[in-house]
Amino acid sequence: MHKKTVFSGIQASGHLHLGNYLGAIRNWKAMQEEYSNYFCVVDLHTITVPQDPIELKTNIREVAGLLIAAGLDEAHSVVFVQSKVRAHSELAWILNCVTPMGWLHRMTQFKEKSEKQKEEVSVGLFAYPVLQAADILLYDAHLVPVGADQKQHVELCRDIAQRFNHRYGEVFVLPDALIPPVGGRVMGLINPEKKMSKSEEKQEDSIFLLDTPDQIRSKIKRATTDSSKEIVFDQQRPGINNLLTIYQLLTGDNREQIEAHFEGKNYKVLKEDLAEVVIESLRPLQEKYALLTGDNNYLDQLLSRGAERAEAQAEAKIHQVTVSMGLR
Numbered sequence: 001m002h003k004k005t006v007f008s009g010i011q012a013s014g015h016l017h018l019g020n021y022l023g024a025i026r027n028w029k030a031m032q033e034e035y036s037n038y039f040c041v042v043d044l045h046t047i048t049v050p051q052d053p054i055e056l057k058t059n060i061r062e063v064a065g066l067l068i069a070a071g072l073d074e075a076h077s078v079v080f081v082q083s084k085v086r087a088h089s090e091l092a093w094i095l096n097c098v099t100p101m102g103w104l105h106r107m108t109q110f111k112e113k114s115e116k117q118k119e120e121v122s123v124g125l126f127a128y129p130v131l132q133a134a135d136i137l138l139y140d141a142h143l144v145p146v147g148a149d150q151k152q153h154v155e156l157c158r159d160i161a162q163r164f165n166h167r168y169g170e171v172f173v174l175p176d177a178l179i180p181p182v183g184g185r186v187m188g189l190i191n192p193e194k195k196m197s198k199s200e201e202k203q204e205d206s207i208f209l210l211d212t213p214d215q216i217r218s219k220i221k222r223a224t225t226d227s228s229k230e231i232v233f234d235q236q237r238p239g240i241n242n243l244l245t246i247y248q249l250l251t252g253d254n255r256e257q258i259e260a261h262f263e264g265k266n267y268k269v270l271k272e273d274l275a276e277v278v279i280e281s282l283r284p285l286q287e288k289y290a291l292l293t294g295d296n297n298y299l300d301q302l303l304s305r306g307a308e309r310a311e312a313q314a315e316a317k318i319h320q321v322t323v324s325m326g327l328r
């Protein structure tokens, strides 16, 4: 039977964190054998806000290296960098021309990001979800595994595809977002009311995938809790709930087991246990990352093979799109 296609992307805007891992990357790895997959470092999305060129270059390699270290494997997954496949920009422009501005004005991520930037907001940031739609639609992806924050963007992608198909014929597959029931929104350690994020000014809010054991211990030690004593899952207590959710995701234990394990124990024990669980869970990934980035050529060659494979599919799609519109 023909495998369904999966596409997902990740920005190179800073260090990857536990939210990226639990909400996205480790699910990509877990499902890769079942599907035909494209995983993309979306550097063209990253430049929608100003980037230092040298840092950007380093970040692109770091993100790609971490995807491979996390277990994405060429036999099942095409891993590539977005800007290396020109069709992404081309389709984004075409889709800009079928997307009403009103649809983009409703995007909550744009509202949040543009509030911070005020007059500096670029046209690119506004059109960001259209580029994301182009990413997905180029590969005829059926499924888009993402964290909860990307749900609205994937729904917009469906709407754009539907509008295009309505005008020009059945060109695009309508994709569905795949959001994990637990882990779709990992919260910050200091501010557990907000999601853990790469660009968070306070580095203590996020556990980065390449943090040392000492950094992990110190960040978890300082994580916000509350004045209650009971260690139970409770949405009303975001700090403890978040720590327990991370524990649940990394150990695979169920909630009852975890609550029983911590019964009668204090927050200090929870934090110490959690820190060790995080350190041990990240250890294999960190070791593999060190190994594969020790050889510069390895990653470059892998990414260049990935771009070639992605390009073959993307060019065929652009051909179909442009023919359908009368551009060819």
Ligand code: TYM
Pocket (backbone or CB within 6 Å): 007, 008, 009, 010, 011, 012, 019, 020, 021, 022, 023, 024, 025, 042, 045, 131, 132, 133, 135, 136, 144, 145, 146, 147, 148, 149, 150, 153, 183, 184, 185, 186, 187, 195, 196, 197
């Ligand atoms: P990005 O780079 O912000 O995040 C990459 C993936 O990590 C998920 N994620 C989280 N999951 C749980 N808890 C968190 N705190 C958390 N923070 C991030 C995101 O939901 C995402 O799945 N616009 C996208 C990149 C993109 C894309 C695409 C995704 C570009 N083109 C096409 C899917 C398909 C973004 O900024 O992800």
